[in-house]
Amino acid sequence: MTAFFFFSNGTAAGREEMSAQVRLRLLPSARCLFDEPIQVKVAGLRSKQVVTMRARSTDDKGVVFSSMATYRADGNGEINLERDPSLSGSFVGVEPMGLLWSMTADTLHKRFQKTNTLNPHVVKFSVHEEEGEMLAEVTNERFLIKEGISRAPVKEGNLRGVLFTPPGKGPFPAVLDLYTFGGGLSEKRASLLASRGFLVLTVSLYGHDDQPKNIKEIHLDYFEEAINFLRKQEKVGSKGVGIISLSKSGDLALSAASFLPNVEAVVWINGCSANVILPLYYKKKLILPALMFDPKKRIPTESGAIISKYAMHSPLEEENKATLVPIERAKGRFLFVASEDDLNWDSKAYMDEMVERLKHHGKDNFETLSYPGAGHYLEPPYGPYCPSSFHGVAGKPVLWGGEPTTHAAAEVHLWKKIQEFFRTHVSCDTAQAKAKL
Known part of the structure; x- marks a missing residue:
């Protein structure tokens, strides 16, 4: 199952240049085990457009963890985290899962706590214009326990x-x-x-x-x-x-x-x-x-x-x-x-x-x-x-x-x-x- 979430580009120029909407996808599925990698892809951007990608989650103690990275789309307006380097942010270079492991707590000296294994680790991935406006968002549910266990x-x-x-x-x-x-x-x-x-x-x-x-x-x-x-x-x-x-x-x-x-x-x-x-x-x-x-x-x-x-x-x-x-x-x-x-x-x-x-x-x-x-x-x-x-x-x-x-x-x-x-x-x-x- 592939999750698709659509947001319009948000600018008049963007709407004129693009017939498609911005799409943020998690492959092969937006639902996976905690220890499984996912492929993060963005499509529908302008050619060479620079955007900020973010990840955000709250642990079982209520501590908020977040990360961000800047990416430049290719000539087709696409970004693939398995291929494209982060230009700046929480990490730099090609790091397909970087938005997950680089998340830091909003409070000093806090360790990520996942005490309830029956509830998934929920991470919201999003794509933003350089000015901050959100273009697309998708939720990743990362389960700690496989079905049937x-x-x-x-x-x-x-x-x-x-x-x-x-x-x-x-x-x-x-x-x-x-x-x-x-x-x-x-x-x-x-x-x-x-x-x-x-x-x-x-x-x-x-x-x-x-x-x-x-x-x-x-x-x-x-x-x-x-x-x-x-x-x-x-x-x-x-x-x-x-x-x-x-x-x-x-x-x-x-x-x-x-x-x-x-x-x-x-x-x-x-x-x-x-x-x-x-x-x-x-x-x-x-x-x-x-x-x-x-x-x-x-x-x-x-x-x-x-x-x-x-x-x-x-x-x-x-x-x-x-x-x-x-x-x-x-x-x-x-x-x-x-x-x-x-x-x-x-x-x-x-x-x-x-x-x-x-x-x-x-x-x-x-x-x-x-x-x-x-x-x-x-x-x-x-x-x-x-x-x-x-x-x-x-x-x-x-x-x-x-x-x-x-x-x-x-x-x-x-x-x-x-x-x-x-x-x-x-x-x-x-x-x-x-x-x-």
Whole structure:
């Protein structure tokens, strides 16, 4: 389905020169999944006419995000964002999805929040005369959950989360999504992974539903409970599960792979190689003390946000080595992903340390991806790039790093790699699923 919206050119000269009206089209459809690219085309302009294109959206917290770019039509009065460069604005050059990822918040230090996966991310694209008058507008509905996917809240034992199950008999590979360490629950990445054929459980560690708002320690038993819950699902064909993480949850994913059975594959994105901030317990016994940070080493900036990259103590110092997660014990595979411009902490150094340690132990159960110019928050593609936002542990806004264009390209590349990695390394046995049925 192609959406067409028509507005007249608006000037007497324009009406005389053009028999057609200005048309703004989103191909192949104005309705798509959040992680799908679209082709943006404009027709019916004057030859070589310069116009401004805009995108605007409001997130689930009511924050308005917008972008703009200037384009010059070709000799036929047409613009194609896959072919034509932006001359100025939120980005420059040929960036087919630039109007989406370059959207910035109208309030400083706000991250795009999409908490309700059942409602689409609605973006209004528009074309304007240089003087500002609107020539055409179209609405893009970007869905976070594919039709037919089941979304079920989970409240079983200590577990608090949401389970996403694809339609059909399966079997499907199982993935545990530890989105990040922030309180509450994030469903966006989990619902999109389910839309790509994975059975996904996303869990909250604290701050959701009836969970405590603050915690002083973490218990690995919670993640063991989550893994066992996933493996019991009727449509799961995998003997074990995959785990995807980001930031602080990276070391939790490493710990799950190192201390618990049935973890076949871990995607570690911009995490640490040591257990950070809170001590980790298993069966009521301390298994990893916490690596801490020095608040005095945080760097203030004019925007009011801090750079925290240099504040963490080194896990390689003799007094901190006990905090290192013993990943050499893990039987599953790792995909380590590091952004080289991460300003939250030195993800690249942590990744390099883990690679050296695994090699030292004769292990080759890992793959690495390194993204120069990308920042801390690597998410599913085509959402607004986040330069800074409030950090719960720091208690103030932090800079996440990254150059927007490069960061957006990294998200597109990584999203495909994550799916390939899990499809390859999370076993999917039809007989296994039938036995459960």
